Amino acid sequence: MQKTFNNNREQIIALLEKAENKVQIAVSWLTDEVLIGKLAETAKRKKVELLLSCDALNVWRYSAIRELQSKGAVVLKTGTNMPGVRGFMHAKFIIVDDKLAYGGSFNFTDGANYNYENFKEYATKEVQALIQDYQNWWTTA
Numbered sequence: 001m002q003k004t005f006n007n008n009r010e011q012i013i014a015l016l017e018k019a020e021n022k023v024q025i026a027v028s029w030l031t032d033e034v035l036i037g038k039l040a041e042t043a044k045r046k047k048v049e050l051l052l053s054c055d056a057l058n059v060w061r062y063s064a065i066r067e068l069q070s071k072g073a074v075v076l077k078t079g080t081n082m083p084g085v086r087g088f089m090h091a092k093f094i095i096v097d098d099k100l101a102y103g104g105s106f107n108f109t110d111g112a113n114y115n116y117e118n119f120k121e122y123a124t125k126e127v128q129a130l131i132q133d134y135q136n137w138w139t140t141a
Contacts, residue, residue: 008106008119012094013038019096022047024134026091028083029057029107036064043073050074051137053089054081057109076141093122095134101127 009032016023016038023039023046030036030052042048050068052058054077058065065075079089093103104118122130 004113005115006106006113006117006119008104008117009034009113011102011119012108015094015096015102016042019046021097022049023097024049024051024095024131024138025108026051026089026093026134026137027108028053028088028090028092029055029109030065031057031061031109032112033064033110035108036061036068039073040068040071043068043071048073049138050076051089051091051134051141052077053079053083055083055088056081076138078137078141089137091133091137092119093130093134095127095131098131099127100124101130103130 012035023042039048050073052075069075080087082088092105092107093101095101101122102119103122104120106112106117106119
């Protein structure tokens with residue numbers, strides 16, 4: 001088993017467990033089966049919204065995404081379908097109960113656990129602006 005270089009997956013799982021009502025996530029890639037499973041579990045009890053890029057990696061995980069939807073998660077895709085092309089959705093953050101937000105370089109992929117990645121809490125004064133960004137992107141997805 002490879003050694004992970006960060007604890008970001010565990011941090012995200014803790015945030016999902018901490019959420020009282022709602023979790024909103026914008027992430028370029030969602031391929032980490034552990035996180036997908038935890039999101040499906042969370043969606044049974046809380047509102048879960050996922051905003052993904054249109055990249056093919058997310059399409060390949062179509063069955064896992066359909067499973068998330070069957071548990072109650074709302075999943076939308078936005079932006080162009082190729083990284084490096086203008087309009088690609090490259091954000092990576094989570095908003096919990098409209099109160100706190102975390103983000104950084106960490107994509108929700110298994111491989112990201114073995115990279116030097118970051119995923120830190122946003123300052124309170126930044127959360128409302130991040131919520132606004134998310135809502136703007138969501139309405140155009």
